Amino acid sequence: MQREEKQLEAALDAIIMRVNDLKNSIAAMIFKIEHEYETLNWPTFLDNFALLSGHLTSLSKMLTHDKSPPLRNLTVLPLLLSQERDEELLRLTEQRVPAFAHDVVPDYLRSKPEPEVESKMIQLEHKAASLSFETTQKQMTAYSKVVSHVWEIVSKAREEWESEGSARGGATQTSSVTDTHTLVAAVALGKGLKMMPQGVQPGSQGMMMAPLGRPGSGGPPGQPGPGGPMNPNQQQQQMGPVGKAPSGIKTNIKAATQIHPYAR
Structure with missing residues (x-):
């Protein structure tokens, strides 16, 4: 013992x-x-x-x-029922049961379910026992089909997620870090830009500008005629700012050798 x-x-x-x-x-x-x-x-x-x-x-x-x-094979029996507060019982039950009284004994020492739960379980057992074998097999087959269909949907979704994840991981690179740094340095610091050669105006595509003037004269006052000397300030105005990239706008400049509209 x-x-x-x-x-x-x-x-x-x-x-x-x-x-x-x-x-x-x-x-x-x-x-x-x-x-x-x-x-x-x-x-x-x-x-x-x-x-x-x-x-x-x-x-x-x-x-x-x-x-x-x-x-x-063992049974729990109450040895003492009391309405007074029991500190030891309160400590053992983590402050849930202050006294082992008549109202808590049926709930804590119950060896069977509650009457309502037990009646529902009995009804379900009788209903399951009354079904025929064929009906039970049909219900099991239908339930298996539903479970298989759900499993196929979940498996297909998982395969799609895995394929999308692998495709994202192996995607081709569409940018270059080196080219990006080069462009940023060129825009912010002017690195890599070349100056325009003297005698060529930006936007003229290599053509020299010839000022228009009256026939037989060297052009407007303060401007030399074709082939005449140019001072540094005028040359800088035609050249534009130093180090500035050439414009992409196409210009059509007419030569001064054509007939003047006011000529007699």
């Missing part, structure tokens, strides 16, 4: 530890759902659910182990 009692105490202690682990995991999951619902994602929820499943699996293995005592 002493050996069986020691074995029972050891098994109960191990079961209590497993139950406490399961209870803490459930409390942590409920806390995350209630307080971290804005930042809670699906993988984290699945991890918590897998942790709960692991605790339940280990608890069921412990209960069905060969060395575990048959708890079904």
Whole structure:
């Protein structure tokens, strides 16, 4: 008897530890759902659910182990019922049960489900027993088809996601970092730009400008005629700013040798 009692105490202690682990995991999951619902994602929820499943699996293995005592053959009986506050009971139940009174005994020492739950279970058992074998097979076949269809949809979506991910990872490069740095340096610092040669005006495509004037004269005052000397200021005005890139606008400049409209 002493050996069986020691074995029972050891098994109960191990079961209590497993139950406490399961209870803490459930409390942590409920806390995350209630307080971290804005930042809670699906993988984290699945991890918590897998942790709960692991605790339940280990608890069921412990209960069905060969060395575990048959708890079904044991009965829990109340030794003392009292309406007064019990501090030790309050500590053991984590501040949930202040007194082991007549109103809490049926709930905490119940070995069968509640009457309402038990009646519903009996109705479902009778309904399942009344079905014929053919009806049961048809329902199972229909359920299997639904599950297979859902599995195909999920598998297809997974393959598409994986293919899209691999395509994004192996996409061809459409830009060059070196060319980008070269363009930025040219625009911001003028690096790599060349000055226009003297005697060529930007935008004229290599043609010399000839000022228009009256026939027989050297042009307007302050401007030399064709082939005449030019001062540095006028040359700089025609050349434009030093280091400025040539304009892309095409110009059509007429030569001064054509007939003047006011000539007689």
